[in-house]
Amino acid sequence: MSENRWGYGKEDGPSVWHKHYPSAKGNRQSPIDIIPHQVSHDPSLGQIVLNYDQCTSINISNNGHSVVVEFDDSDDRSVILGGPLDNPYRLKQFHFHWGGKGCRGSEHTVAGNCYVSELHLVHWNAVKFRTYSDAATAPDGLAVLGIFLETGDDHRWLHMITDALYMVKFKGSVTDFKGFNPKCLLPSSLHYWTYLGSLTTPPLDESVTWIILKEPITLSERQLSKFRMLLFTAEEEDQRMRMENNFRPPQPLKGRKVRSSV
Structure with missing residues (x-):
């Protein structure tokens, strides 16, 4: 596995990431298993506020590991604030992790149960840092809002994403995706768990304040199947590997505290 090559297979998956990315063995790695009865309720934690009203999505792409929707983060039009955060963090992008048919797919788990x-x-601290890259390596540089998905009825807004996936089937493909506001993907309750962690993909920098919403959203099996039609591989590659099970398993808590809102 070269410095820049990693994946989710046996040869290049999470179990060997530490060989090239030493942070993998660090003290604040993500994801984790959240055990609700061991979580401390913190009355000082206020509500999180998502100011996404002027969201400006730019494109949707397949980076060979997930599907990513990028946003214009040149100003504070789309930010998350409140809760455990000292100042607003700008929205940079969002992406998904999922499993194969009948498999788990979430990265975080709750009392051992997966979604x-x-x-x-993904948001970054533009008050303290000049660029996303600078923020991504700092202990308080990023804030990631995690939302679980479970199967059930069609999600009325997620089809805007799943209908676009055929255009980014192959690794490296990108297409315009303007005018999408992720506020429509939020559950009705914004109660959350929070802890200090890391990116869940290499380089696994320990720079993330995680905010995990307790209430999942629902998507249909049909919608989920469209994610599984994406490929880990580029169009010109002979071996076409279906994109699924693109998640890292939970990591040791190593003495960290998970706190809960309300």
Whole structure:
């Protein structure tokens, strides 16, 4: 596995990431298993506020590991604030993790139970840092909002994403995706768990304040199957590997505290 090549297979998957990315063995790695009865309720934790009203999505792409929707983060039009955060963090992108048919797919688990998918909305601290890259390596640089997905009825807004996936089937493909506001993907309750962790993909920098919503959203099996039609591989590659099971298993808590809102 070269410095820049990693994946989710036996040869290049999470179990060997530490060989090239030493942070993998760090003290605040993500994801984790959240055990609700061991979580401390923190009355000082206020509500989180998502100011996404002027969201400006730019494109949707397949980066060979997930599907990513990028946003214009040149100003504070789309931010998360409140809760465990000292200042607003700008929305940079969101992406998903999911499993194969009948398999687990979420990265975080709750009392050992997993969901079929997990959505990550990635924000960065533009008050303290000049660029996303600078923020991504700092202990308080990023804030990621995690949302669990479970199967059930069609999600009325998620089809806007799943209908676009055929255009980014192959690794490296990108297409315009303007005018999408992720506020429509939020559950009705914004109660959350929070802890200090890391990116869940290499380089696994320990720079993330995680905010995991307790209430999942629902998508249909048909919608989920469209994610599984994406490929880990580029169009010109002979071996076409279906994109699924693109998640890292829970990591040791190593003495960290998980706190709970309300």
